Amino acid sequence: MNLARIDLPNEVAGSIPRANLLRALNDNLPIGMVAWGVKAIPEDTRIRHSISRHYLYRTEVSHDWPRGFDEDAFAEACSSLQGQHDFTNLCRLDEGKDPVRTVDECSPWVTAEGRIIGISVKSRAFLWNQVRRMASAVSGVASGRNTIEDIRLALERPNIPIDLGRAPSEGLILWSIENDHTSDIFDSSLPDTSWFTPPPDDIRQHTRWLSLARLEMSTLLEREWMRPLRRA
8 A cells, every 4th residue: 555646636636526536537547556535635644754654574484384283372472562663673674764663553463264474563664674574583483493582682783783684575565654644545454364275284385375365365465455446
């Protein structure tokens, strides 16, 4: 998900109902893009300014994701990433960027049936690769690749390099963006994941399942993109 601003003449913007404008916009967008909503905003609005960004990451697509793991330890690993920290060790830091970020939420992403499938992360702003490295650190606790203490040390000692890995990009979704003007447009509730297939125990099957899981992530987006089109 992302936000975009389109400048329209007042006589056009004021004469076309929002539903019609949304329909016309979607009729002219390429496959792979969909507009969820439209709204008139002040001309000086900074569209890149957000109150909060919400990422979902499906840690099940990590290559070392275990079939069974300590769910309490997983939740504790998520909690250790909440709050204000120096994320130098958990990002790709661009020159001149402040590595300190405040993570408002980092919690297990759970299906309606109670299966942990990933993490849900919210913050006003993120660093490059931050969520993917957070996901790798948390899934590492599940698999035994690293410990919760390793995560704490990575945050508390940013000047001492520690590499907790970077999870694959296929598991990442920018699920919602909260802006001063968009709270009434988007539904930020979590998507239905009851149809996500669990990873198999067999190694050969697991390799094929990873391909299926990536397809499910793409399908999740396509299913959600159909919602505004059905309303049109």
